[in-house]
Amino acid sequence: MNDELYIKETEQVFDAIVVGSGISGGWAAKEFCERGFKTLMIERGRVVEHRKDYIGEGIPPWEQPYRNKVENLLVEQKYKVQQECYAFNDSTKHFFGNDRDLPYTTAKGTQFSWIRGNQLGGKSLIWHRQSYRLSNHDFAANSLDGHGNDWPIRDNDLAKFYSHVEIHAGISGSKENLPQLPDSEYLPPLEMTVPEKAIKASIEKNYPDRTMIMGRTAHLTKPTDLHLSQGRVQCQARNECHKGCSFGAYFSTQSSTLPSAAKTGNLHIAPNSVVHSLIYDEKTQRVKGVRIIDNDDLSEREYYGKVVFLCASTIGSTQIMLNSKSKTFPNGIANRSGVLGHYLMDHNYNAFAEGDIPGFENEFYRGRRPGGILIPNFQYEPSRGSKHYLRGFAYSGGAYRETWQSMQGTDGIGVSLKQKLGQAGKWKFKLSAQGEMLPRFENHIALHSSLKDKWGIPQLEINCKWSENEMLMMKDAAKIGAEMLVKAGLQNVTSQATNRNPGIAIHEVGTARMGHDAKTSVLNKYNQCHDVDNLFVTDGASFCSSAVQNPSLTFMALTVRAVDYAAKEMKLGRI
C-alpha cells in the first residue's frame, strides 16, 4: 500500500470503476487490474489497513474495557440494529456501520435487520467464511416450481470461475460427490470431534438420504505457495476472525484480493466516497461515471469510467440504481422491466435442535475451530421435498463441551461451584437450520418518498417478511432436527422454531435479478444490465433464488465471470 493508491479528486477516465470493496468489489478490482485495466475502486467508508487497523485483535478479555461487552450509551446511540449481529462486540464494533448515520425504514407490519460494514474491505472482514457452490438443483429450482424466474446459468457456466476463486482464496473442505453441493478445490477440512463423528455415523445409518460433513470455510488449513506469496499463513484456530486476522488466515479483501490488485500498479482507491447515483449519458446510452458525496465533508465530485461494476452489497447496489434517474430511466437505471428492488430474499435461520451427548468424558479438543459441521439440504429437488412446503434447508452446527459461560445460570455456590466451572462440562450438540426463502415480488425495497440520509440520498424503505412457506419449513426443521438427535442417542433434546427478522442472516440477495428475459429481469447471464451495456451488478443483488448455501463464494465466482466477459467485450469494442 502506498499513498498514491488512495485518491480523491481526479479527471482520469478509468477503464473500470468498481463500486464497493467487499467480497465482490475486491474480486472485480483484482481481475480488472490483472488484465491491465486501470481500475478505480470506490469505497464509501474509511480505509482499513491489513493488520494495522485490526485494533481489537489479540487482546485478552481482562484487558478490554468491559470484557468485550459494548457500553450501553454507544449501543443506544450508534448500534441499535448492528448489535443484533452475533459477531458484534467491543472488539469488532468498529467494523459495523453506525445506525445513526445509516437510517432506513421498514413498511408497516414488517421488520428487517440491515447489518452494514462500510469500510475498505466491507463485510469481507466480518463474514462467517462458509463457502459453498450452488448446484444445478439450485439453479433449476425456480423453473421447477414456478416461483421466481429461471436462473440464466447452470453449474457448467460457473464451475471454472468457482475453481479460480477457490484456489486463490483458499477453501477448506472434504470431497463428498454430493449432487446438491458440488465439490470445490479444497485445502484439508477442519477436523471433526469424536462425538461429531459418532453423530455423523448415526445420521447416515438412520437416514440414507442425509449426510453430515465438515463445513467448508475460507480458511488456510494448509496454505499453498500461492497463499504464502500473498503474505498469508496457516489458520491458528483462534476463531476471533471478526476482529481481523493479522495472519491473513481467512479470506478477506485485505488479506487476499487487494494485495493482488495493488501489486499490478493499476489500482486506485477512492475511500470516503459515497456514491449518490450513476451518471447516464442519453446520447451514448451508457453510464459515464458516478456522482460522489464525500463521506466526511459532504462535498460533491464525480469519477469517470468506461465500465461500471456495482459491488456495493445487495441492497446498496440496488439503492444506487433506484436513485439513478434520468429521462430514459425515470424509475431507476436499467429498470425497464420494473423488477428493480423486487424479489428481496435472505436465509431463514429460525429453527434449532439441541441435546446432550452422553459419554466421551475423556474426549476434548484443542484450539477454537472457526467453523462447524453441515448437514446439506436433503430436499434439494421437488421429488425429495416436503408435501407441506416448497424447497428445503440445511443445518449447521457442532459439538462442544459446556463451559463456565454456558453454565452461568447453574445452581450452587462455593468450592463445589468453582470446581464445576473450572472443568469442561457435558458434551452438547446443536443444529441450526438455514432455510431457503422463496423469491416473492412483494418483498422489495424502494426509495422513501421524503426521508433522506445525511448525504442527501433518499432513504430506503424495506418491505420484507417471511411467508407461510418459510414458517412451515422452520417448524419442520425443528421437528426433523430433534428426531435425528434423539435417534443418535442424545438426551434432553429440545427444539424450537423462532421468529427472527429477515436480514439477520446477512445473506440478503435479489432485487436486481438476472434472467434470460429483459422484460422480467434486470441483468443478463453475465450480470450485465439488459438496458445499459456498460453497467454490471455482480453482488448478491443479481440472485434469482436464495438456495440454502451461504452465498459469498457465488458472489466471487459471478464477479470473476462478469469481469472476464466485460474485459473481452471491451477489447472487441462492443462495450
Added chain:
Amino acid sequence: MNSEEHVDKPITTNKSRRHFIAGITAIVGSAGAASLLGGKGISVAMAYTPDPNSAKTNGKILNQPQMAQLRDICAVVIPKTETLGAAEVDTHGFIDNQLFHCHTKDQQQQAVSILKKIDEVTSGRLNKSFANCDKQQQYDLLTSLEQSENGFNNEDKQNFKFVKALLIYGYYTSEVGASKELAYLAIPGGFTGSVPYDSVGKGWGSMSYY
C-alpha cells in the same frame, strides 16, 4: 496480608500477549510486529483496573456498605482455593463498573434490590448485617437464597441468579480466572479435534466470544 490487597492487575507482559507477539513476529518481522502492536487502539488504561480498596469506597452504582457486602458474596460464591477467588481479583468492583456501563437501569435495580433483601433477611434471622456474619453463616444464607427458602422467594432467587451470572462472568474473564483457574491459549496454532481430557485437565479459558 489482608486478602483484599491481592488484586489481579492487568499485566501487559502476560503470557498470552507474549505468545501473540511471537506469532506475529514470525510472519511480519519484529519491526512489523512492533508497529502492528503499537497501533492497537483499545488501551489497557481503559480496562477496568482491579482496585484493592473498592470495597472501602462507594462504587458507581453501589454504596460502600453494598460494595463490602458484594465482596463477601464474591468470596463465598467463588472462594480462594489453590487459585485466587472472586473477591481477591476484585470481581465486586468489576460488577459495579459493568452494571454502570453495560446494563439497563432495571438490571442495576435488580442488583441493588437483592443486596438489600439479603441484608433484611440476615438481620431478621441473625440480628446483624450480612458482612458481619461468619463465612458459614454467609454460605448458608446464600444457599437458602438459591433454594428460595427461609425468607427468600423466587423473585429473589432470579435477582440473585443475575448477579451471580455477572460474578461468574467477571471472575472467569479476569486474568486469574481465564488463565490460571482455566487453561488459556491465545494462539492455539491450529485445531485438533481429539485430545485426551486428562492432557488439559481443566476447561479452556480462552474463548471465541465473551
